[in-house]
Amino acid sequence: MIKNFIYQNPTKLIFGKDQIKRLSKEVQNFGEKVLLVYGGGSIKKNGLYEQIKNELKDFQIFELGGVEPNPRVSTARKAIEIIKENNIDFILAVGGGSTIDCTKLISAGVFYEGDAWDIVIGKYSPKKALPFGVILTLAATGSEMNSGSVITNLDTGEKLGWGSPLVYPKFSILDPVYTFTVPRNQTVNxxxxxxxxxxxxxxxxxxxPLLDTFIEGAMKTIMKYAPLALENPNDYEARSVLMLSATIALNHSLDLGVIGDWGTHRIEHAVSAVYDIPHGEGLAIIMPNWINFVISKDTDRVKEFAVNIMGMDTQNKNDIDIAKEGALKLQEFWKNIGSPVKLSEVNIEEKTLGQIADLAAKQVVGNAYSLTRDEIYQILKMAY
Structure with a gap:
């Protein structure tokens, strides 16, 4: 049965070619001092950096580059100090989910006198946040239109998710052209x-049932356009479909009245906390094995996934076989587009699987299908 819910998303989505021309108009609502936050520097190679500087020529710009693929609390701390020292009014996150996730913690941490990690672990609940906007360069996480964030703490060996209604972006500019130069492996992830x-x-x-239909359609659409974008990185239509799909996939319009499982993500966070592998690679490895594992917990649902999304034939097959074939076909799809599908492929040592299971089990793993520490370990073994 659909649960009661309230849905509100305050982020203004600005989609399409040359929408960066709206940047100055959007930022001027928040002040004159802007902190530009970005990742490894690709925006300087593809020309976006210069475009931003030109559009914001009437503003005072400060910078923090080098946000990691698994963003670290230490980086957020540096940015918070820059903002406090210079009385900055607004943050502009330019990049993918990692940059945006880090910016969300920066935004909330500015008005907290303690350590930013306290926000991530729930020790402190933000009461105020510095406004920020986004220019998206990678279709992936959906962080550009939600209030969630995932942060890594190397000192504690943890990678944890957190969120606050205060850290929705004020606006997000999505120009598919900015994804043309994304490396193939990052596009796959x-x-x-x-x-x-x-x-x-x-x-x-x-x-x-309504959202089931939406998700099934979105999945099939992504699987249609993903190979086109990989074959021709400058295919605007394919890149547009992927970019919008990523945003809609996690702006919470597809979980109205339901509680998703998120068990795969909890397990993957533990994997990448220990090994610092790309999040997408970890998900491609864990999820098909997780689906296989939960067949015994909910055969009917996995069969629906196999038939309605993966297009499995049901003729002369029992439900369990159909479900297993669906999980395998998903794994094959990800493998065919270039993703690793085994932990051993990304140099994870089998002897550390117990450590990873212990770390994952510190949180609740699985809202729909709760997993014990031993079950997590079994999934990791299946994925090795």
């Missing part, structure tokens, strides 16, 4: 990420 977000919401106990 983004495809896996957006598909995983859809599936995490599809596997639930409430089964909103």
């Amino acid at each position: 983004g495809i896996v990420d957006m598909m995983s977000h859809l599936l995490e919401q599809y596997f639930n106990k409430e089964h909103n």
Whole structure:
């Protein structure tokens, strides 16, 4: 049964070619001093950096580059100090989900006198946040239109998710052209990420039939356009479909009245906390094995996934076989577009699987299908 819910998303989505021309108009609502936050520097190679500086020529710009693929609390701390020292009014996050996630913690941490990690672990609940906007360069996480964030702490060996209604972006500019130069492996990781977000919401106990249809359609659309974008990185239509799909996949319009499982994400966070591998790679490895494992917990739902999304034939087959074939076909799809599908492929040592299971089990793993520490370990063994 669909649960009661309230839905509100305050982020203004600005989609399409040359929408960066709106940047100055959007930023001027928040002040004159802007902190530009970005990742490894690709925006300087593709010309976006210069475009931003030109559009914001009437503003005072400060910078923090080098946000990691698994963003670290230490980086957020540096940015918070820059903002406090210079009385900055607004943050502009330019990049993918990692940059945006880090910016969300920066935004909330500015008005807290303690350590930013306290916000991530729930020790402190933000009461105020510095406004920020986004220019998206990678179709993947959906962080550009939600209030969630995932942060890594190297000192504690943890990678944890957190969120606050205060850290929705004020606006997000999505120009598919900015994804043309994204390396193939990052494009693949983004495809896996957006598909995983859809599936995490599809596997639930409430089964909103309307949203089931939306998710099934979105999954099939992504699987149609993903190979086109990989074959021709400058295919505007394919890049547009992927970019919008990633945003919709996690702006919470597809989990109305349901509670997604998110078990795969909890396990993957533990994997990448220990090994610092790309999030998309970890999801591609864990999720098909997780689906296989939960067949015994909910055969009917996995069969629906196999038939309605993966297009499995049901003729002369029992439900369990159909479900298993669906999980295998998903794994094959990700493998065919270039993702690793085994932990051994990304140099993870089998002897550390117990450590990873212990770390994952510190949180609740699985909202729809709760997993014990031993069950997590079994899934990791299946994925090795």
